[in-house]
Amino acid sequence: MVTCPQCQSDDLDLVEKGAGDRRHIRCNACTHSWWRGEDKQPAPKQRDTIDAQRTAFHTAHTLTPARRQSVETLKGQFIADHPVPQPEVAEYWARYQQIFSAEGLQHCDPRALKDFANTETGAHPGNMSVFNTAWNELGDDEAVQRTRGVIGYLLYGPDHVPLEDRLTHLIEGPHALEMRGFKEALLTKVLCIVQPDRFLPILIYSSPNGGGKREIANRVFGLELPPRDRTRWPIGRLITWSNDVLVDHAGPGFEKLQHVSSFLWWAKDQAASGSKVLS
Template sequence: MSLAMCPLCSDDEDIEVRATLGGGRRMLRHRCGYEWEHRQPPSPQRHTAPSFEVLRARFPKPEDVDPERMERVARLKAQYLEIEPDFDARVAAYWSKYQEVFAPDGLQTCNPQVLKDFANSEIGARPGNQATFNSAWNGMGDAAAAEATRSTIGYLLYGPGEVPLEERLQQLLDGTKPFAMTGFKEALLTKVLCVVYPERFLTILTYMTDAGGKREIARMVYGLELPAPESVSWTRGRLILWSNDLLRGLVGDGFANQQHSAAFLWWAKDRVERCG
């Protein structure tokens, strides 16, 4: 490979390095006798994707909310707790039942119908129409469908410790795990997390929907613009968890449970702009 091209005769053959000057500079001489100083072009920069930690640090934080907006939400919260001081009493018993079902031993021995019922129940959280899941279940049969559902839930909750929950969730959303149950996607995976970690997870089961997911609620209630899920670096798995933690921190305490907190956010999203 030639070193450079002689600027006098535009030939790149028989070029000799006469001296190395440092800083990527060299003194070159062509066979025609012409000498010149040549600077080596810089190596192209490789753009690496931001790390997990960098992206997490960039994600919006509670302190990013305008203080005046927070005051309006606080007034709405006080109003809401006066008219809705508690939440559906059935939820606690239902959550307790499925916490036992989703424990490692319970997951392996539970009746298949218990898993199918979970996907279609609206107690405590509404996962929406599960036609894809139900069709897959019916086509596979109870035994095979239950095994796939057990494997999916087990990987989400108890997968390799070195793989963060955000990444396990993304793998199941992408369907890259061969055991993943068809149709057991964002709403149902999030509902599982709500049951097993009831102090952490709000029962808002989608990140972004036309009707309003976590992203829309963050914008409408708190005036925060969260990243679009189309970004490869963010990944939907990360956005689902990080937006939950953000809203959980913003909504604060004083509610009976996280279903109660989520119900307030749904109620507030159409009222905060009108709250003086």
């Protein structure tokens, strides 16, 4: 019980509240007033950093020991029959690594950027009719400037915006640098060329035909990655973090990530055909 420090009366009134748990008290018996409590504000709740969120996503999608053993068995079969990736891809990707450098992007032949969207070497972006129509409607000068802007923002955008979120901005729009049709598949293709040691040439997060990262994760690894329309994670984070999950669970033993993606496509087909290894 709180009493007056002067007369020990408990006939007290609250005059006002201060910061934290500070209170201004007055004694009705002797009119003495005083402050009690501490001027402390509760510490603000810390939001998870993007690194912590990435770790949590990965931790939530781990393999069972039985599935890991099944994947290792399939991997051994695949590597024995498919020891090296397609040789022509390395030369093509080396060319575009130069084109997508900060210097190369500003001075490359505009035709190289349009050709990039319509070439399937090493990665299959699908139907590019929307991009091609937009390019033709805008004309070469405007189209190439927009395409350069999109790629430049993705690869060299402000450091305070994580790559995952720059990817989301460009996919979901509207964005000042938007180029119609240069969305998830082509943006991911850029990343797997520029960062070939991180990104798989699997260009879609989820696909109705079963060819996205989410479907591959399910069929090969038995993982349930979140549906895009029923999760709080933005699409750019789903794309990059699901990529990292696939790469990690595929494990070592492959020549390059292009080799890993070939294995994942093959293993997905094994699962679809009723392979006993993944049953």
